[in-house]
Amino acid sequence: MHFAIWQRTLRFQRLHRTIKQSGATEQPEPATREKSTMTHSFDKKYWDEIWHGDRATAMAAGAPNPHLTHEVAGLTPGTALDAGCGGGTEAVWLATRGWQVTGADIAAEALARAADRAAQAGVADQVRWVEADLSTWEPEARYDLVTTHYAHPAIPQLDFYRRIADWVAPGGMLFIVGHLHHDHHGGAASHDAGHGHHDTDGQPPESASVRAADITAQLDPTEWEISTARETHRSMTGPDGRDVQLHDVVVAAVRRR
Template sequence: MTDFDRDFWQRHWAERESRGAPTPHPYLATETAQLTPGTALDAGCGAGAEALWLARQGWRVTAADISASALDEARRHEAVAGPTTPIEWIEADLSRWNPDRTWSLVVTSYAHAEIGQLALYQRLASWVAPGGTLLIVGHAASEHAGEAQHAQHPHEATVTREAITGLFAEAAWTIETSTEHTRTAHPGGASVELRDVVVRARRLSGE
């Protein structure tokens, strides 16, 4: 079992090969197209691809990650990208962080924490302002344990669409997107097939 603690993520980012400007996943533009830019939290921001994209669209972005190395890389990309809406970079463990505010958009993309996927998503949901949106992009769980997807992502890092949507069954939320996609990414020049689960939920009240 993988322990997604601070040491794990610090090693992950410290040992990672230096790469060019990060590319946000393709769902971000699609799922936020109808939203009016306001405040946004990129939870588990990594190298900052989604945070930088949101800032360029006019969102006032807070970007949080447990790894100082990841945040250092993200700040370097921000400096190269040039002027955008300023981003607030915060080193924080999402399993324990208790922000004193909420955001109109909370985004998480392939983030994993010690507490597990569903518990993480529940914490993120509590940081969405009334009327705001939570966008979750995760690694879709497979029924076939031998698939290459599982070699890349441990079982505890995957999640089903049904499990995520089950978190938002109460009247305070409405599900606006619930899909799975297969796409090919090219990290470091290699071709990797990804099976993604995408859920977008809107908070109707503060309850």
């Protein structure tokens, strides 16, 4: 589900800027105003539309998240769950490093693209793909690694993180990369062509963003050892070739045995 783009909202923003620059008077239709309010739910219908949209190929073709590759590279491979795996970028990367991976996502089209990517990488037998609503789904077993990258199911973000934390085996790691919640990230240029969960000002909606302290507060210190809790800013080249600034929250925690 990472790199999903709120395309209609962004098109409206760009139209708004173009009209303002031309000096014309903007008179949007009522339906256009409605689209800019970001009132949708992150449900199956929403994600199916995203993965059948014109940015799906670019979304599925990205490099694995650098936070994951840095933090997880030194771990001993075991079983892993990528919760909200989207086009399978991180799941396939884990499989190429020897992990036995389950990739779960609500969008069937995303999983089809993920399966193709795994086959091309020669690791199809190391990844199991599961179409699942992560707000209700329960795995059959716990995992040595549970990771998620900008995933947004149809429940509050912190509720989602608490759910997936329950799926980590004793001694295993929970690894979360999310959108950093901040009042000012620098305007619509930020996130615009990255993973692209945008509100009307070019930023992820408040419901899809968190702070590191919000996440760590969900983890009982008698059960978890926090190894990483940071809020970072990084640059990347988006699918359209532009440089963009990303604002991430990264949390890694190990469940005590």
